[in-house]
Amino acid sequence: MSRPVPAPPQVIPSGQGGPCAKCGKATLRYGVGGNPLCPSCRAVREAEVAAQKGARSGSSAGV
Known part of the structure; x- marks a missing residue:
């Protein structure tokens, strides 16, 4: 079974980043x-x- 490939690092422009609402990792908010x-x-x-x-x-x- 193969492992999922992690996403490439995200480029976050100045003033547009913040913590992920779930894990707290820096992300583009x-x-x-x-x-x-x-x-x-x-x-x-x-x-x-x-x-x-x-x-x-x-x-x-049917609903």
Whole structure:
């Protein structure tokens, strides 16, 4: 089983960085492409949301 490849370091312009809302690692928080989560935490969150959508769509037929 292969390990996931870590994301390349993020370039954070002056005044647009801040801590990740989940893990506290420095990330691009403001401006174009800004997000309160770092790329690693964002990937985990997107996987969780996708799993929840998959679980809901399979069990809520007709709702």
